[in-house]
Amino acid sequence: MSQGVQVAGLYVRDQDEALSFYVEKLGFTVHTDARNGDYRWLTVQHPDQPGFQLGLFRPQAPLVDDATAANLVEAVAKGAMPPLVLAVDDCQAAYDRYRSRGVEFTQEPIARYGSVDASFRDPSGNGWKLIQAR
Amino acid sequence: MKQIVATGQDPQLLRRLLRAKDRMDAASHEEWPVPRLAKVSGVSEAHFARSFRDAFGVPPHRYLLTRRIERAKALLRDTDWAIIDIAFQTGWNSLGTFGRVFRDITGESPSALRSREQAAHHALEQVPHCYVSAAHRPDLKIAVSEKRRRESADNGTEDETEVP
Numbered sequence: 001m002s003q004g005v006q007v008a009g010l011y012v013r014d015q016d017e018a019l020s021f022y023v024e025k026l027g028f029t030v031h032t033d034a035r036n037g038d039y040r041w042l043t044v045q046h047p048d049q050p051g052f053q054l055g056l057f058r059p060q061a062p063l064v065d066d067a068t069a070a071n072l073v074e075a076v077a078k079g080a081m082p083p084l085v086l087a088v089d090d091c092q093a094a095y096d097r098y099r100s101r102g103v104e105f106t107q108e109p110i111a112r113y114g115s116v117d118a119s120f121r122d123p124s125g126n127g128w129k130l131i132q133a134r
Numbered sequence: 135m136k137q138i139v140a141t142g143q144d145p146q147l148l149r150r151l152l153r154a155k156d157r158m159d160a161a162s163h164e165e166w167p168v169p170r171l172a173k174v175s176g177v178s179e180a181h182f183a184r185s186f187r188d189a190f191g192v193p194p195h196r197y198l199l200t201r202r203i204e205r206a207k208a209l210l211r212d213t214d215w216a217i218i219d220i221a222f223q224t225g226w227n228s229l230g231t232f233g234r235v236f237r238d239i240t241g242e243s244p245s246a247l248r249s250r251e252q253a254a255h256h257a258l259e260q261v262p263h264c265y266v267s268a269a270h271r272p273d274l275k276i277a278v279s280e281k282r283r284r285e286s287a288d289n290g291t292e293d294e295t296e297v298p
Contacts, residue, residue, distance in 0.1 A: 077152060078189055
């Protein structure tokens, strides 16, 4: 695929912590991990989606000022960021697998509306919905 | 790494407070006294309620009320359960209290809301459930008692005196 969304990013409090979460606990792979001074461009990929990168970005100067960066990190920690959805073949199996690796679930799998869904958060506070693909 | 100086609350504290909010979301029918919530967040009981309010804009007990009413509204809309069953399912111990708080917050009775919602057409099947329920959450910025007081003042009922 040459056209389409290539990168969409999350704000995270700590990129090392986020990297370890998305790779070791969720099974993503690292696509790019490039540093330039204090700045770090870090993206990961879902193994089934080679055309899409999920960015794990730290709000920081000089992209935003320090106070704004702090506000953004606070907003993430308050769970105020937009919805994220991860589709899986088997929600209960994914829940069991992720949970055994220490993922913090905020809702156990519930069967409803012809599917099964659960919820979890990353260490920064970003909330994911885990939905069984129909 | 350059240290960011936060202007508000410590992000790690906020993240732990979010855990208490998540727990109420997951089980709003349960009782959530401050000691239980404080334990989830790893915050002292003395500081919990204030920290929670600073973080989320409402005190924890009021947040819980909005979640219960939100669930009750969804059950009224999506099921044909008896209202008393919905009251107990959503954490109230009495039908009377449920009906009163429900009216105070939503402005209508549970049965009136049910008739109106069930008559309306809904096209929300494509939106994940939790986001629909968040959008339907009552926006309770003031205490229920305060809302009640203001409304009765608006209606002039408080100032009414009997005219001989």
